[in-house]
Amino acid sequence: AEKLRLLTWSGYAPADIVAQFTKETGIEVEVTTSNNEEMISKLRATQGAGFDLAQPSQDRIAGPQTEFGIYKPLDMSKIKSDQFIGSMLEATKKNTSVDSKVYGVPHIWGTDGLVVNTKAAPKVADYNDLCDPALAGKTSFRAKRPALIAFAFANGMDPFAAYGDAKAYAALMDKVGAKLAECKKNVKFFWEGNDQLLNAVRSGEIVAAMAWDTGGWKLNADNPDMKFIAPKSGALGWVDTFAIPAKGRNDDAAYKWINFNMRPEIAAKVAAAAGNFTASNGADKLMEGKLKDQFAESFPKAAIDNIRWYPAVPAGLEEIEGKVLDRLKAGS
Amino acid sequence: MNRPSITWKLYIAAFYLFLFAPLLVVAIFAFNASPFPSPPWRGFTLEWFTGSGAVFGKPGVLVDPIWLESIGNSFKVAIPVALLAVLLGTVNAWVLERAEFRGKTFVAMMMLWPLVIPGVVLGISILAFFSRVTNGLEDWLQTDLDFLRPGLPLVVLGQLSFILTIATLIIAARLRKFDRALEEAAFDLGASRARVLRTVTLPFLSPALIGAGLVALLMSFENFNTTLMLVGSEAPLPIAMYGQMREGASPAINAVSLLLMLGVGGIASVFALTSKAER
Amino acid sequence: MASSTDLDIVNVTKRFGSHAAVDDVSFSVAPGEFFSILGPSGCGKTTLMRMIAGFEHPTSGDIRIRGQSMIGVPANKRPVNMVFQSLALFPMMSVGENVAYGLTCRGVSRAEADERASRMLERVGLKGFGSRRVTALSGGQRQRVAIARCLVLEPTLVLLDEPLGALDLKLREHMKIELKQLQGTFNTTFAYITHDQSEALVMSDRIAVMNQGRFEQVGSPRELYHNPATPFVASFVGETNRLQGEAAAVSNGTIAVRLPSGAVVQGQGKGAAKALAFVRPEAVALAQDPASLSNLPNRFEGRVSAVLFDGAASSLLIDTTGFEQPVRAVLPQAGPLAGIQVGAPVHVGWTADAMKVFAA
Amino acid sequence: MASSTDLDIVNVTKRFGSHAAVDDVSFSVAPGEFFSILGPSGCGKTTLMRMIAGFEHPTSGDIRIRGQSMIGVPANKRPVNMVFQSLALFPMMSVGENVAYGLTCRGVSRAEADERASRMLERVGLKGFGSRRVTALSGGQRQRVAIARCLVLEPTLVLLDEPLGALDLKLREHMKIELKQLQGTFNTTFAYITHDQSEALVMSDRIAVMNQGRFEQVGSPRELYHNPATPFVASFVGETNRLQGEAAAVSNGTIAVRLPSGAVVQGQGKGAAKALAFVRPEAVALAQDPASLSNLPNRFEGRVSAVLFDGAASSLLIDTTGFEQPVRAVLPQAGPLAGIQVGAPVHVGWTADAMKVFAA
Amino acid sequence: MIAKQASRLTLFLLLAPAILWLGLLIVLPHVEILVLSFSERVAPRVYAFGFGNYLEFFTEPLYWRTFARTAFMSILVTALTLVLAFPIALYIARVAQGRLKAMLLLLCLLPFWVSELVRTLGWMILLRETGVISYALRSMGVAREPVELLYNDGAVILGLVYGGLLFMIVPLANALESLEPAVVEAGYDLGGSRWTVLRRIVIPHAMPGIVAGCIIVFMLTVGNFATPVLLGGKNGLWFTEQIYAQFITRFNWPQGAAFGMLLLLLSSAIVWLGLRLTGQSLGTTLKQA
Numbered sequence A: 001a002e003k004l005r006l007l008t009w010s011g012y013a014p015a016d017i018v019a020q021f022t023k024e025t026g027i028e029v030e031v032t033t034s035n036n037e038e039m040i041s042k043l044r045a046t047q048g049a050g051f052d053l054a055q056p057s058q059d060r061i062a063g064p065q066t067e068f069g070i071y072k073p074l075d076m077s078k079i080k081s082d083q084f085i086g087s088m089l090e091a092t093k094k095n096t097s098v099d100s101k102v103y104g105v106p107h108i109w110g111t112d113g114l115v116v117n118t119k120a121a122p123k124v125a126d127y128n129d130l131c132d133p134a135l136a137g138k139t140s141f142r143a144k145r146p147a148l149i150a151f152a153f154a155n156g157m158d159p160f161a162a163y164g165d166a167k168a169y170a171a172l173m174d175k176v177g178a179k180l181a182e183c184k185k186n187v188k189f190f191w192e193g194n195d196q197l198l199n200a201v202r203s204g205e206i207v208a209a210m211a212w213d214t215g216g217w218k219l220n221a222d223n224p225d226m227k228f229i230a231p232k233s234g235a236l237g238w239v240d241t242f243a244i245p246a247k248g249r250n251d252d253a254a255y256k257w258i259n260f261n262m263r264p265e266i267a268a269k270v271a272a273a274a275g276n277f278t279a280s281n282g283a284d285k286l287m288e289g290k291l292k293d294q295f296a297e298s299f300p301k302a303a304i305d306n307i308r309w310y311p312a313v314p315a316g317l318e319e320i321e322g323k324v325l326d327r328l329k330a331g332s
Numbered sequence B: 001m002n003r004p005s006i007t008w009k010l011y012i013a014a015f016y017l018f019l020f021a022p023l024l025v026v027a028i029f030a031f032n033a034s035p036f037p038s039p040p041w042r043g044f045t046l047e048w049f050t051g052s053g054a055v056f057g058k059p060g061v062l063v064d065p066i067w068l069e070s071i072g073n074s075f076k077v078a079i080p081v082a083l084l085a086v087l088l089g090t091v092n093a094w095v096l097e098r099a100e101f102r103g104k105t106f107v108a109m110m111m112l113w114p115l116v117i118p119g120v121v122l123g124i125s126i127l128a129f130f131s132r133v134t135n136g137l138e139d140w141l142q143t144d145l146d147f148l149r150p151g152l153p154l155v156v157l158g159q160l161s162f163i164l165t166i167a168t169l170i171i172a173a174r175l176r177k178f179d180r181a182l183e184e185a186a187f188d189l190g191a192s193r194a195r196v197l198r199t200v201t202l203p204f205l206s207p208a209l210i211g212a213g214l215v216a217l218l219m220s221f222e223n224f225n226t227t228l229m230l231v232g233s234e235a236p237l238p239i240a241m242y243g244q245m246r247e248g249a250s251p252a253i254n255a256v257s258l259l260l261m262l263g264v265g266g267i268a269s270v271f272a273l274t275s276k277a278e279r
Numbered sequence C, D: 001m002a003s004s005t006d007l008d009i010v011n012v013t014k015r016f017g018s019h020a021a022v023d024d025v026s027f028s029v030a031p032g033e034f035f036s037i038l039g040p041s042g043c044g045k046t047t048l049m050r051m052i053a054g055f056e057h058p059t060s061g062d063i064r065i066r067g068q069s070m071i072g073v074p075a076n077k078r079p080v081n082m083v084f085q086s087l088a089l090f091p092m093m094s095v096g097e098n099v100a101y102g103l104t105c106r107g108v109s110r111a112e113a114d115e116r117a118s119r120m121l122e123r124v125g126l127k128g129f130g131s132r133r134v135t136a137l138s139g140g141q142r143q144r145v146a147i148a149r150c151l152v153l154e155p156t157l158v159l160l161d162e163p164l165g166a167l168d169l170k171l172r173e174h175m176k177i178e179l180k181q182l183q184g185t186f187n188t189t190f191a192y193i194t195h196d197q198s199e200a201l202v203m204s205d206r207i208a209v210m211n212q213g214r215f216e217q218v219g220s221p222r223e224l225y226h227n228p229a230t231p232f233v234a235s236f237v238g239e240t241n242r243l244q245g246e247a248a249a250v251s252n253g254t255i256a257v258r259l260p261s262g263a264v265v266q267g268q269g270k271g272a273a274k275a276l277a278f279v280r281p282e283a284v285a286l287a288q289d290p291a292s293l294s295n296l297p298n299r300f301e302g303r304v305s306a307v308l309f310d311g312a313a314s315s316l317l318i319d320t321t322g323f324e325q326p327v328r329a330v331l332p333q334a335g336p337l338a339g340i341q342v343g344a345p346v347h348v349g350w351t352a353d354a355m356k357v358f359a360a
Numbered sequence E: 001m002i003a004k005q006a007s008r009l010t011l012f013l014l015l016a017p018a019i020l021w022l023g024l025l026i027v028l029p030h031v032e033i034l035v036l037s038f039s040e041r042v043a044p045r046v047y048a049f050g051f052g053n054y055l056e057f058f059t060e061p062l063y064w065r066t067f068a069r070t071a072f073m074s075i076l077v078t079a080l081t082l083v084l085a086f087p088i089a090l091y092i093a094r095v096a097q098g099r100l101k102a103m104l105l106l107l108c109l110l111p112f113w114v115s116e117l118v119r120t121l122g123w124m125i126l127l128r129e130t131g132v133i134s135y136a137l138r139s140m141g142v143a144r145e146p147v148e149l150l151y152n153d154g155a156v157i158l159g160l161v162y163g164g165l166l167f168m169i170v171p172l173a174n175a176l177e178s179l180e181p182a183v184v185e186a187g188y189d190l191g192g193s194r195w196t197v198l199r200r201i202v203i204p205h206a207m208p209g210i211v212a213g214c215i216i217v218f219m220l221t222v223g224n225f226a227t228p229v230l231l232g233g234k235n236g237l238w239f240t241e242q243i244y245a246q247f248i249t250r251f252n253w254p255q256g257a258a259f260g261m262l263l264l265l266l267s268s269a270i271v272w273l274g275l276r277l278t279g280q281s282l283g284t285t286l287k288q289a
């Protein structure tokens, strides 16, 4: 049978949705779950072969594409644009364009913020609070680029503004690095996987962490003391996309999967499974109330306006960030 | 004079306790009815083996496709690796022990070399080299050569690169013990070369062939470093375990580990039995 | 000539690099003969035998079996079989399978091969041992299996490469006699290698003494012992006293050799400026009274330096005036000298016939 | 008694489980004596020696050195040193370091130890070998290093466990004599283990013959050879002809033994319903004419079945009427029988004195 | 002549697998990363020859510090493993007999055939704050607060030593086994104390085994990845992680290749040094193992 090899995040391709797709189209879906870096590195290792559809974040497409040419331009005529929230589609197209060719369309979006055990750490309101000596050994964040961006904003810098100037960006990152290095003694570990963090929070090993909104809401469902909080300096907004690898062998199936997934009723189900929001136009009306409530609690009006969306990362900046992160991990 | 002192004996006992403590806790907590593999003991359950996922949100390993597939992938790698290692290892052992040619010491040293290359380096070098080769071939032939891209076939090659050394050493060691007079005697009694090989040499080597095969199987199953760099979309067991462990410990991993221990224990006892038969 | 000899070696030479392991050797072995090659370690015995068996190829020369040249014939096609020093029994097979192996290689049916193997085992005194593992046999039994494995093929010639080397002393003594009897019973031609002179002397019809790739002498045991052709044979075969000096005077077949001390001994043979003289311990006569030795051309005075009591093989070491090394003589078992002690004065003497002289 | 003996073994028994490897053994060794323990493999020789050295502890009994009990004294505190069968030279040290090892263990300074070691090496004929690796020595040289390593410590007693076992024949013959001479020079007490009767006979002042954990006889070599106390000693020490029968009549010190065939032999000793009689080959007289044997009480007729020519050690096997096994006799080197052939009829005889009879 | 050609052909056929294996899987890949390590990115998809990647290593303290740390800790782990394993190997080789010996050795082998990840998981369950040891300490009243034993260098060293033990014990036991008992007894017989015999006879004899074990353990340790990642804390970075990071999270293959070459150099250098200092050769050493 025809086959679609999908490289995606865990939770983005629930078994029932895959089954429904196979039933409708006769195409089987082989799902590999991964994260941004691994998606890119896998495609880089294969020069864009091995998968028919990938789902990197929108800010991580243009850079790697310029560097390694691992994606194909999308044929927008095969995508039903009206299924997307217009503004989000446009923004994504803009961010993922290289040489005026579009490489990505939006799928799921969400935010980075703070997961807090409000009983144990009631005072946490911004990223800098993770460095509060009172919480020594009980906080965590990911040693990945969102932490750099987040702490930059929390300390009054604007990293996105410095994107164009590598030198300035490096200087800024050095400052952030220093700040994080200071904060490091407070951190129990740098978390890697979502479940790892959630388990640590549940067991009480961690009381506050920088994390994805969905994780916070999952915890909240079990224990109302655990909350997802949009930090004062602003939550970070991310959008995961659909992009077609350069040597994908089944583009038709890929487009079919995209269009299928953006159908409101499907998108709503996927969003519910992932615990995030979808770029599908009209799906929000179909979504369950719970998530909406949690969203409303975490994001008052001001917080929504304060969400900072990642712009596309120019090639080369990740080098700078990488070194800062390595230093952070290696230093003591 | 060699009578061991009591401190020494206590040390030995403590050592074996130390050796098995981690395995024991892994095995025990596979049966703990708790979402985390940690104390306190919350009662005995088989949920992590056969559960449907209703209780802890994750299905037991015997019904979870993630684990089943990764075990399957491990076999898809280990069996070809073992077969190739035995086959090529025998030929190599022959070259080491029997052939005479210039540069033999050099070849012998080269065969040992993979043992002193860190697994990660072996992995990246093979990844980089095959990436270049495949790109070159694709430009030239205008076809996809996916099997040389990261994925199980490449993992097989990567593991073979050092497991072959070990298989070669095992078989060569046995071949070295072989009294060539046995072959000459058979030949002298009128056997053809093929018959000598079949009736004398191979029967003599067979314990080493089985041993090398089992060792190769085990090493392939447990290899992590090299595999990590070469794996594609299909993850063998250690890679899947690593992925899950980064996601946070769950008794499902304990359950898989216990199965692995049982399998290894089984293979190891077969190995022990064959090597005893050898004596 | 086709069948008057079983084996002819004609000017065979084998070189490994520049070293000639076997150097222009020729000899023939008659049917039914027990022929031994005796030589020190490394003299080329095994190399010679391996050429006959077909495991090495002569650099030059010809090897003929029953008149048929064997050059180019592979080992598995030659009508000779070999008993290896290590025996080389197949450990993965039972005793019976070992003996039947050669037959099945020839295409004899399984059943018949087993039948013939068990008959052969019976003849070598191993009836009923067929299903034993070879590892469950004693040294002497393995020995017999190795020979049975060859004999069952009824070869023209059996080659044996120091087959007793691995056995202990008492068993070796016993197997010497048994091997000779087996050969007699089967009336097969044996070519036997050894570095142990006693083995060669006891068993062989003829012996070739080999040294550094060449044959020094070929002859019957008695010939070698009593009439060695070279100094090497004289000292390698049997216990002997060895004297070094220079040939002095020759008169009617007798040669006088002057030792460094000035003493002179009389012997037979040829001597040059430098001469070697040999006399066997059992040829040395002893007396308390010099008069009783007066008819011997060699007469010396000495003093017992050691009594090496060893039952029938006891000997004396006698520090003798004019000799650098003590003279070895057989300890008299009876007579006035039977109880001689260390330090006792004694006179020694021997005939000129008993002393062989060679140019060094 | 304190210093009239160097070693006293008093009722020593050693059990491994239920098996008594050494069973109630007692003996004493005088200062300067060369004492050997001779016995077949597995009879307990090594176990006994290891108890003296301190590597095994006796189950019961006492071991005294110069009158001092050694029970509870560890091996490294005993005034005895051992030369191991395998020699056990330290391969990681040079020859000099090997010899100096024991001295440095005693706290002798490095320089002095080296000095004394090199003097000792000189005395055993290895001057200048100090810096060689032990692997670069010949068998005989290693032998001497092993002995030097013990002697440099000036021990009361040197124990030697089959030290010549690993050497080849010719070297063994040579080392036998050399060892005996070394012991004479140093005047140290030696306790020597071997299973080779020739070694024991040639070197020892006294020999204990051991069998299955017990001592069968202790005596000088000649005593053992000529007057064995037990059938085991008679057959183990020296070559012999062994006859089995039943004791028939006894008259003035002579005992008649009837063989199964009905033939009767005369000997000396004690016989029961079952008797064993032994006669040495060299005591068997041969004659073509029966008359010349007429004064011998044992006279039989036979036929030569094999001539085992081995130089001075040649012998004959004679199929003798009334005997199950052929009689072995020494091949006459001279006289009318010197050239006797297989199949020749011959008469054999021996005195009653030469035949020892034991109750089986 | 024909026979000669035939035997050449046979030799060639026999050699072919070795040549293919060593050529395609070992030599050329290493040439490839060597070449790769000398390529510098000048612009997207444009690379040029240069030493930049190595320069980067030497100028960025982070990298060479990690490198030095890895080397130092590996040596420490190797030494610790040797000290811990020696009495065990000595016991197995020289005291235990028959069945017991076979069983002790087999028991040693078993844990090591199970995946490294399983063993590490075991240590994580034992050491973590909510883990078995912490729990036991609390329930025994030794500690009041939960104790975190995981995520520090101690845990990494523990895990690595644990992982190296077998590879130390086996060559050591092999080497000790080949020591003739009589040689040890001679050592005592000539008046040596336990300590003298150990120092002057047993250890020198076991040297090839010690070197073999140390080389293997060092190689395994320096090249380990999972144990330091999983047991190590926020402070500990292992050099293999740097390689992994360059390849996987930074997509910077040339830099990763340079690191790989450096790691290879490091391990070869230390192995060579070890062999030189103890006067052993690689061939005999590895055959011990």
Ligand SMILES: Nc1ncnc2c1ncn2[C@@H]1O[C@H](COP(=O)(O)OP(=O)(O)OP(=O)(O)O)[C@@H](O)[C@H]1O
Pocket: C016, C021, C039, C040, C041, C042, C043, C044, C045, C046, C047, C048, C195
């Ligand atoms: N394959 C070979 N290549 C090179 N030299 C060899 C080879 N085989 C034997 N030689 C040399 O030829 C000589 C004779 O060796 P051979 O094995 O025939 O001696 P041997 O008389 O059987 O000795 P031994 O009594 O020790 O068995 C020796 O110097 C040996 O080193």
Ligand SMILES: Nc1ncnc2c1ncn2[C@@H]1O[C@H](COP(=O)(O)OP(=O)(O)OP(=O)(O)O)[C@@H](O)[C@H]1O
Pocket: D016, D021, D039, D040, D041, D042, D043, D044, D045, D046, D047, D048, D195
């Ligand atoms: N440590 C031991 N445990 C059990 N039995 C032993 C032990 N050492 C020796 N024996 C047994 O004690 C008996 C005597 O052994 P020992 O080594 O003393 O014999 P030996 O006379 O030295 O023999 P060989 O001449 O073969 O060296 C043998 O039956 C042997 O199996």
Ligand SMILES: [Mg+2]
Pocket: C045, C046, C047
């Ligand atoms: Mg030979």
Ligand SMILES: [Mg+2]
Pocket: D045, D046, D047
């Ligand atoms: Mg012994």
